[in-house]
């Protein structure tokens with residue numbers, strides 16, 4: 600991974616103002632397919648957000664990430680099945696420039712509800728980076744809603760895997776990374 604400009608992956612939070620070189624390295628615990636890669640611009644997964652570039656559009660990355668989580672939902676429990684669909688539709692609406700101020704708090708409420716009531720790791724951990732984004736980058740969501748302009752979709756690659764340990768044995772997870780153009 601390139602130098603990290605923001606990380607909520609695990610603790611503590613690291614922000615761009617922290618210029619200490621040892622704090623700008625990729626955090627521990629990233630899944631194998633992402634650890635050590637230098638072409639990664641941003642990473643969303645079950646334990647938070649890692650940004651390695653200032654120009655990542657966090658709102659658009661939330662949309663793409665939530666789409667990947669929604670597509671993994673097996674539909675066995677309603678909070679995950681319905682909640683991830685509504686969250687994805689809400690993020691799509693915001694990214695189209697048709698969001699409303701109330702959408703931001705609705706996203707937070709849904710993310711909390713899904714993570715607290717879903718039956719497996721996909722639903723329990725899937726909304727976590729959205730909660731981090733809403734907490735640390737709320738002005739970006741407010742600006743997207745206020746401007747009412749479409750946000751260009753970024754280029755992302757998703758990864759679906761199984762985590763042994765971290766959450767519970769064999770919890771499913773979704774991760775998404777933004778990539779530099781041309782790679």
Ligand code: SF4
Nearest residue numbers: 674675676679719722
């Ligand atoms: S939380 Fe797990 S069991 Fe429930 S719908 Fe999502 S993927 Fe299926």
